[in-house]
Amino acid sequence: MKKWYAVIGDPIAQSMSPGLHGAWFDDNAIDATYIPLHIQAEKLEQAVESLKSLGCNGWNVTVPHKNAIIPFLDRLDPSAEQMGAVNTVHVLPDGILVGSNTDGLGFVQSLEEAYGEQCKGRKVLLIGAGGAARGIAFALEHMGYGPIVITNRTVEKAQQLAANLEGASAQSLAEAEETLADYGLIVQTTSVGMNFAQEGMPLNPKNIAADAVVADIIYNPLETEFLEQARNNGAKTLNGVGMFVHQGALAFQKWTGIRPATEKTIEKITAIVGGK
Structure with missing residues (x-):
């Protein structure tokens, strides 16, 4: 059948x-x-x-x-x-x-397919605290990435997710914006910028380090405004297709x-x- x-x-x-x-x-x-x-x-x-x-x-x-x-x-x-x-x-x-x-492992496989393991040992910022963020956070931690900092519009949700990880912490979006230069890997997991959702960016990317890898799990459009701005700042980028x-x-x-x-x-x- x-x-x-x-x-x-x-x-x-x-x-x-x-x-x-x-x-x-x-x-x-x-x-x-x-x-x-x-x-x-x-x-x-x-x-x-x-x-x-x-x-x-x-x-x-x-x-x-x-x-x-x-x-x-x-x-x-x-x-x-x-x-x-x-x-x-x-x-x-x-x-x-x-x-x-399979979200988390799928993300790590995509990241390492594009950039190898160059982000290991560098501080990670995870934007969002929903279901996809949880999968990615645990997979990154399991695969040896971190330390991980989680930021979210509702900071309490970021704190709840961080409490379930080893050595993770949480920040407000405002705090994350101010410290963006500290991160070697930034992963955007919210729906902001998706083709059917609200336009815009989850936070201002102006302080992103030029040598950072910035990933957005959205795959339509291929380049969200957040990724575009990060690329313009000199960062390496990864969309959500992989x-x-x-x-x-x-x-x-x-x-x-x-x-x-x-x-x-x-x-x-x-x-x-x-x-x-």
Whole structure:
């Protein structure tokens, strides 16, 4: 019987995951399909039950459900349990729903693919404290990056995330702006600058060091205003295409046991969005 997978979020029209996974199913001769589902927060529990009842074999989870979905799952793997966020659900043959998080490792793979390990040993600023930020923070710490400082519009959320990490700390956005030159790696994880969200930047990048690596996990547009300003200041930049592809590949592997090709996929997604 044909298998089917999905991505759930609110909004969801911007997601390129259906094309990503659809191409990998074709490349690997897998009889499956992948669909986007617009699920509002108040209908999340009902949606999870429906996906299970309708025989969905697995699904990805995007904003704003990465934290909220946890109570409706049967089990978390160690990555999701530690991070407190889920971006991939795998349905076992007995119907058990297992949540995992491939965001963080996907980001680190993208970072090291572009810049090797040159950011290790340098101070890290993480902008945002949502589900994606949690995954990235724990993965960076696990892979030997840091010390990590977290900044967020609501500083209490940054403090809560920092308290769950070894040696991490939190700052207000104003404090982070003043100390930007101290950071060798800056990672922007909020939706500010995304094609469907508010325009602008999460903080003023004027103090970014010229030798810093600045990453934005947004992949549409390819270069947010924040990345553009950082590049103009002389920093090296990284958009979210690589993370998007690598986290998707990790999810695909969990579902199928096959690790799909990523290099050509990154090139293809970049071309579709409108760049090189």
